[in-house]
Amino acid sequence: MRTSNFLLATLKETPADAEVVSHRLMLRAGMVRQLASGIYSWLPCGLRVLKKVEAIVRQEMDKAGALELLLPGVQPAELWQESGRWKDYGPELLRLKDRHQRDFCLGPTHEEVITSIVKNEIRSYRQLPLNLYQIQTKFRDEVRPRFGIMRGREFIMKDAYSFDVSEQDSRHAYDKMYRAYERIFDRLGLDYSAVEADTGSIGGSFSHEFHVLADSGEDKIAFCKALNFAANVETIALPAPQHGRAAPAQSMEMVETPGVKTIEQLCKMLAVPASKTVKTLVVKGTQGLTAMVVRGDHELNAVKAEALDSVSSPIRFATSKEIKEIIGTETGSIGPVGMNIPIVIDHTVALMSDFVCGANQADRHFTGVNWDRDLPLAKVADLRQAEDGDLCPGGEKGETLTVRRGIEVGHVFQLGRKYSRAMNAFCTNDEGEKTLLFMGCYGIGVSRIVAAAIEQNHDERGIIWPESLAPYKVCIVAIGYHRSEKVRQASEALYQQLDDSGIEVLLDNRNERPGVLFSDMELIGIPHRITVGEKSLEKNEFEYYGRKTGETQTIAAPDLLAVLKSKFEI
Numbered sequence: 001m002r003t004s005n006f007l008l009a010t011l012k013e014t015p016a017d018a019e020v021v022s023h024r025l026m027l028r029a030g031m032v033r034q035l036a037s038g039i040y041s042w043l044p045c046g047l048r049v050l051k052k053v054e055a056i057v058r059q060e061m062d063k064a065g066a067l068e069l070l071l072p073g074v075q076p077a078e079l080w081q082e083s084g085r086w087k088d089y090g091p092e093l094l095r096l097k098d099r100h101q102r103d104f105c106l107g108p109t110h111e112e113v114i115t116s117i118v119k120n121e122i123r124s125y126r127q128l129p130l131n132l133y134q135i136q137t138k139f140r141d142e143v144r145p146r147f148g149i150m151r152g153r154e155f156i157m158k159d160a161y162s163f164d165v166s167e168q169d170s171r172h173a174y175d176k177m178y179r180a181y182e183r184i185f186d187r188l189g190l191d192y193s194a195v196e197a198d199t200g201s202i203g204g205s206f207s208h209e210f211h212v213l214a215d216s217g218e219d220k221i222a223f224c225k226a227l228n229f230a231a232n233v234e235t236i237a238l239p240a241p242q243h244g245r246a247a248p249a250q251s252m253e254m255v256e257t258p259g260v261k262t263i264e265q266l267c268k269m270l271a272v273p274a275s276k277t278v279k280t281l282v283v284k285g286t287q288g289l290t291a292m293v294v295r296g297d298h299e300l301n302a303v304k305a306e307a308l309d310s311v312s313s314p315i316r317f318a319t320s321k322e323i324k325e326i327i328g329t330e331t332g333s334i335g336p337v338g339m340n341i342p343i344v345i346d347h348t349v350a351l352m353s354d355f356v357c358g359a360n361q362a363d364r365h366f367t368g369v370n371w372d373r374d375l376p377l378a379k380v381a382d383l384r385q386a387e388d389g390d391l392c393p394g395g396e397k398g399e400t401l402t403v404r405r406g407i408e409v410g411h412v413f414q415l416g417r418k419y420s421r422a423m424n425a426f427c428t429n430d431e432g433e434k435t436l437l438f439m440g441c442y443g444i445g446v447s448r449i450v451a452a453a454i455e456q457n458h459d460e461r462g463i464i465w466p467e468s469l470a471p472y473k474v475c476i477v478a479i480g481y482h483r484s485e486k487v488r489q490a491s492e493a494l495y496q497q498l499d500d501s502g503i504e505v506l507l508d509n510r511n512e513r514p515g516v517l518f519s520d521m522e523l524i525g526i527p528h529r530i531t532v533g534e535k536s537l538e539k540n541e542f543e544y545y546g547r548k549t550g551e552t553q554t555i556a557a558p559d560l561l562a563v564l565k566s567k568f569e570i
């Protein structure tokens, strides 16, 4: 490809509203453009990378014995009513009506569709095991689309579904997929970790997530090297602390806290550490609102909250309007003292004394608050997220957790018989009895991987693609292509030679300053660069530059192909 025929849509300016580096670089490198919130077009440069990810995923799925198919993006409501998820999936499911007023949705995932197919096609255990997959566009009306294609509303996923006659066979299918995922993420050149995970709204028995470790990750992963433990913090149950509660030393007082809306502001104004404060979050449920209280320096764990009967799943927070109407105050000043809705507090909160909390009056807080003396002890539960330094579950010698951030790029679940039971998907076993199928499902965020790879492979000048993902492997930068016949001929000949050798090559023949050509090729992250210029041509040489290593080398023209190939990773 020549840049003169390519849509090289690079941008000089850093887009102001892009929060993370991968989003900024994908826009600057001309890989994607936003069409609407969380909805992106893939431009040629981005699509080439996306196709590379797809190809690796497809090869490894095929190698693992999975069969590719393609399911529709639009799905009838009846299927979702059958599984119960028309109600349970919540507002992430984009629902629509056809001209006959029949309900449909845009598929956020395909358990229902695949189960309906398999239940009609599979009769006997002899047709199993079966693993079917597709690479396809999903739609989820995410509450907070952000970070570009990392959390889009429309995105591309590889989803696979396994069907087996027994739990043991299903476990075997799961292990096979787990190993295929390891090969995929190895080949993608990612620094990743597989961790134990929550099964969420999809239901099922157990699951692992694959995370790319990066500071911009939305998930928190806890590791304990000593115990070989890795899990999403959401899933880690925290036992009640063993120590008791200190006796009250202060009396309860109401203090003015004008303008205070956050724990950080509160701590600053009252000069107290966050661990002496509590935060109160109000969530919705079938019986109305519930107040959830965690320590100021802790985070509410939505998965744990959702497990309570009084809380809806997925979790829904009360709006400021509802809080004003029912509790009679602003969000920044809520607290458990005199609260008129049911309260649930975390274990650690139950052991606090002389703490600070909102006073349920605008711009006021209480200090020196003590359970039993100033308010009755509320219902106690494990509500908070595990933090760096917490004790590792199962550790006997006080081993602690280290928490890092991760981007979830893949997820493997054992579903058991949840969908086959709801949708009557049977087969006959080797004794001729009708038995419900065991299922597994396995997702990979194909489009998200592109962003995750950039998070791990970039510098201040742009993207540094691993060869397995690069839109082109080599670029030829022709200096003076438009004024020097010699340069034009030499760069065209070299281009032809590389192209004939099956190397993906981009010839930059734009009539621009050399600095512009160099910086654009660095921005889009082409791993190997050959510069063709008049001076070096006189000596029958080319200049080589490696994007990742920063290595430069003068190569004699006859040796070019051999030397270049010796630098390739793959």
Ligand code: ATP
Binding pocket: 109, 140, 142, 149, 150, 151, 152, 153, 154, 155, 156, 157, 200, 408, 409, 410, 411, 443, 444, 445, 446, 447, 448
């Ligand atoms: P998350 O916790 O990030 O919302 P999820 O648990 O909803 O993910 P799954 O239903 O397991 O995700 O989907 C499979 C894969 O699809 C995820 O591992 C992730 O890589 C990708 N994915 C999920 N939601 C999005 C999204 N909104 N944008 C891009 N990729 C996504």
Ligand code: MG
Binding pocket: none
């Ligand atoms: Mg999600």
